[in-house]
Amino acid sequence: MSATNQNGTRTSTGGVRRASALGPGLAVLCAVLALVGFLSVTMGSRSIGLSEVLHALFSFDSDGPISSTVTLEMRVPRTLLGILVGAALGVAGAILQGVTRNPLADAGILGINSGAAAFVVFAITVLGVRGVGVYVWFAFAGAIAALALVYAIASLGREGATPVKLALAGAAVTAGLASVTSGIVMTNVDALDELRFWQVGSLAGRYTPILTGVAPFLLIGLAASLGFGRAINGLALGEDVARGLGQNVTRTRAAAFAVVAILAGAATAACGPIVFVGLVVPHLARFICGPDYRWILPYSMLLAPIVLLLADVLGRVAAAPDEVQVGVILGLIGAPAFIAIVRYGRLSEV
């Protein structure tokens, strides 16, 4: 409680200074992201030097050294996917936390992961589909269907989709879909075997076809999401104040949910549920920027891929030539770091 008050007084005096510090901060994060992206291309179970990377990128020939093939066909798509997916999940999480005004909200609790998982399991068991490349689209469809259902149910009734109703409808839809999924999985060992790897969340084995498939959705969603800062700031003041400021609350919420459906749906479809990025990174961004969503959104968008790629590189290097999934590394290293920040830092609430 006292932390918020201190924060409140501080922002009122130092708002301008804060904005002037946050702008260059974005540039620094861009540079860090570029550096991490470079690390992600060069490091791994097989280390590739800078010259080899450049050679592969600019003068590639198919009979060239194996390092070129590794770079172009595995490392580069993987890195690009990591950047896009990370950014998408981070922004989607930040938007959801803002719209529902709930620090526990993320794509998972609003039904996206369970919708995607249910459709993946359906595709595996009923349609006999195999391989990540095909069930990406089932996962995408499932995620969007689940989120649409949540929004539709929450907006029934006189006062529309309030934060509490959105959160509860999300939890309930998640519960129902998870029941269906686990019911199928418990009776079908093949589906269990596929699902347990999909569920951890990983960038591995997602190459060019998946990247080119989901990239357009992610890019459009990311571009659209940056326009929501001001609107979510209004919603964060409470519905009545937002209306008083001349905002169309219903339309803002619906638009925000549509963007989140595309971003988180495509990202989850490509890489499985990576909880940490969508749930924790927005809190880190809020920790840096304070309560202003015009800053939280771009910061989440840059911080999330940095965290995701770092964890991915670490997972590849730590257990080489094998690898540990990003989801696991994020939990093991990211979570304690987050706890330390929450414990010793100054919080600003959703």
Add this chain to the structure above:
Amino acid sequence: MTTTTTTSDRRSAPSGTAAALRANRRRRAGRSLVVTCALTATVTALFVLTMMVGSFRIGATEVIASVLHLSDNPSVDFVVRGLRLPTAAAALTVGLALGASGTIFQQLLRNPLASPDFVGITSGAGLAAVTGIVLLQAGGLVVSGLALGGAVAAALAMYLLAWRDGVSGYRFILIGIGVAVFFEGLIGYVLSRAQLFEARQAMHWLIGSVGQASTTELWVLTAALVVLLPVATLLQRPLSALALGDDAARMLGVRAELSRAGLLGTAVVLVALAVSVAGPIAFVALVAGPIANRLLGPAAQGVLPAALVGAALLLTADLVAVHLLPTPLPTGVVTGAVGAPYLLWLLATTNRQGAGG
């Protein structure tokens, strides 16, 4: 309320308002009593029904007589007391415990999503149990003990980490998120490294089922409920005050930090025992509170009704899982499918501003 005031303000406005307030309060107390009684009746009926159905059908009177040791019919006694009572009792007690602890967490942290499932306590239990199953090939009581230890350890760690001149709800939630993500990551790692057979066993435990409880565990949970449910009901008043915020609670004469520690302790013990008996059955703790609130009407929250909703939910889920589906499934598979549509229906039909939450 406004209409009552306008009609009676010709005589004396203050007494009219007071009368209206009193009438309102009486009506709410009446509704809460009716709802609680109806829930108790439903739970009792479901409890008896669970022991009636099966491949060997038994009448309601025979079941009741057998459970209360009033009759002397060895074959009925064997089926009822030996086979069906443990499962029914497990569903009843685990449901009560999960419902009560879920609503305490949600009110204390002032967040409808803050059930023990989402703030890391069940995942602590899950990690301990899954590790036991996969690495030590453990089973039965060992896994239950591990789960109990894991849940209590996770809760203690969260409380200590969130402590800074007292525990604020918001920091507790964030720490809970961190702890949950940490444990989930480890569970994912253990599961993806395990052999398929053990992974399946571990997944089975993680889904949770009431059919696997041993008598010892059941007695411990029952004893805990007999002590802690009345305690939780007595702590309802400080809990409602804390839901208004710490400052308001202090003004109402509540010792905020002490009451919170007591309430958290109660909720943690209940959920830890429930998870050790039946595994982390999902969504009962999350859904019971909001459903009870919607039945009770606006601005009324009760631990006992939520506990009863939890029990009703789990008993129904057990009936569906064992008798209605083509192959018997663990109870945790069905709780979501049983509870979710009901909550969604309540959400869609309850139009009142501020109901639940």
